[in-house]
Amino acid sequence: MDNFVVSARKYRPVTFKQVVGQNAITTTLLNAIKSNHLAQAFLFTGPRGVGKTTCARIMAKTINCENLTETYEPCDKCESCTSFNNNASFNIHELDAASNNSVDDIRNLVDQVRIPPQIGKYKVYIIDEVHMLSQAAFNAFLKTLEEPPAYAKFILATTEKHKILPTILSRCQIFDFRRINVEDIAQHLSYVANNENIEAEIEALNIIAQKSDGALRDALSTFDQIVSYSGDHLTYKNVIENLNILDYEYFFSVTDAIIKSNIPDLLLTFDEIIENGFDGQNFIIGLGNHLRNLLVLKNETTIKLLLASDKQKENYLNQANNCNSALLINALDICNKTDLSYKASNNKRLHIEIALMQLAKLSNTAGGFDDKVNISQKSKDQSLERKVEYKTPQPVNKKEKEVSKKPEIKEEIKTPPPAKESSEVKVDDTNKESETGQVQTDITGDDKIEESEKKNKPKDDSGRKIRRISITESLKALKDEKNKSEEGDEPVIKNEFTQEKLEEVWKEFVVGYQSKSPSFASAIAKYTPKLTDDFVIEYMVDNHIMAKDLLHQTSLLEFIKRELKNNQIKLKAIVPEVDEVKKAYFDNEKFDELAKDYPGIVKLKDQLGLDFGA
Ligand SMILES: [Zn+2]
Secondary structure, three states: OOOOOHHHHHOOOOHHOOOOOOHHHHHHHHHHHHOOOOOEEEEEEEOOOOOOOHHHHHHHHHHOOOOOOOOOOOOOOOOOOOOOOOOOOOOOEEEEEEOOOOHHHHHHHHHHOOOOOOOOOEEEEOOOOOHHHHHHHHHHHHHHHHOOOOEEEEEEEEEEEHHOOOOHHOOOOOEEEEOOOOOOOOHHHHHHHHOOEEHHHHHHHHHHHHHOOOHHHHHHHHHHHHHHOOOOOOOOHHHHHHOOOHHHHHHHHHHHHHOOHHHHHHHHHHHHHHOOOOOOOHHHHHHHHHHHHHOOOOOOOHHOOOOHHHHHHHHHHHHOOOOOOOHHHHHHHHHHHHHHHOOOOOOOOHHHHHHHHHHHHHOOOOOOOOOOHHHHHHHHHHHEEEEEEEEOOOOOOOHHHHHHHHHHHHHHHHHOOHHHHHHHHHHHHHHHHHHHHOOHHHHHHHHHHHHHHHOOOOOOOOOHHOOOOOOOHHHHHOOOOOOOOHOOOOOEEOOOOHHHHHHHHHHHHHHOOOOOOHHHHHHHHHHOOOHHHHHEEEEEEOOHHHHHHHHHHHHHHHHHHHHHHHHOEEEEEEEEOOOOOOOOOOHHHHHHHHHHHOOHHHHHHHOOEEEHHH
């Protein structure tokens, strides 16, 4: 009965050419051999299973061969080569530092170094896992490494270069072995399968390659394992069952659900995946991979980036035809962000579910729930542009209003001041009032006070009588009176007006307001207001701070309402989703920029009556 030889050993490369996926290193080594510029000591670093020891052995065999071929490959015939092939060469010494890391082990090795080779030119010492050597062992070794005999070559191999002392590193030529890419591994597996008369599906080999994380040795062991389980026919199904890998069919159906915006389907499929014991993060990474595969099919030049059998490619192509690249790119972005934030999430399941819902929202069809239109429409609006809606302040209850006035009245009674001084006091009072949140009284602006003065005669009210001491107060009272009547049953005035008329009135306001607050005037003059349905006027602002400012500036709304004879008008500030990075060139632009961070300077500028130089 034949002894079973594991593939990793049976197909271990014997020449530099056969080494998989380390072209740069094998070429360099081969060139050094050709030009006879071989260093005395090498450090091979890199992950496990990528060919470090293999390369060390090939090098030992090659430099000892008595008649190298033209391509500098060992002849496999000479005495040295045959002894290498039979594992009987005295010119190669391997020490596994993981288990032989004491000073004595190293002393033994150093003793051997003193004896020159009997056959061949070089003695090669391979010390595997060299970072495991004890400090004392390192020190014992250092001297030999510094001044080795000409026939001695040292190859140190390690997976953890950072653990090697700098004194050692500086004496070695360092080679960084890369992880082997999936394609190379899959190709090598296919070569092995061919040689072993095993029929293997490309997807099956691809999955094994992906799972091996760049280590060819691991890939070959997995390959052996699955072959022993499923015989000489290696299928995708065998592999995913054996390795407990999520079937890509899941990704096809999840993507289908994303395209159809079918959230219930997505949640149920994900539930099934979790039930089968799969990890949420692996799922989202796999989904990202799947979406990427679809995306590369969107362009002829990138199709080659998809590693799959023709049959599989057809499936991908069918799905790729059902979705546009914008959707795929956005979906990839969501998958990537979800993966990145997965560890930090406390409710990992919900974390993935939210991502799935966001993915479903990418295509604009219904969400699979009953309230279809509402859900998608609303979220679409919110995501497309952040709108700040302006609402006219709700009328305050009469009761509340009276309560808030009481303290004011008391104050008046206590100090009935002489007429001249009173005006000053009153000014303070008005300020106080506006600070307590009664913005409403200020809405109308000064011109309105005159208007109301002409129109209305004050009604009897005990509180009011005292307040009539000063002119300002009485004016205020009138104003309150008027507001009150407006609040009660304000008649709806809805005169139609055109966009042109709106722009005209808007401009009028800007001009009139220039003297009061140039910065505010320029802010609203920057863009053209737009009349939309139901007398909603949309206007653009540069940022949210500006939007907020404008909401507090009710004089604009009042002016427009009055001029257009329509009290149903509403203002809506629109902040562009993407704040363009705009460079400030002019002084006023720089000032605006500054004002965003320090709103106080606008006031300062206005109060001091400053303006920009020419
Ligand atoms: Zn030879």
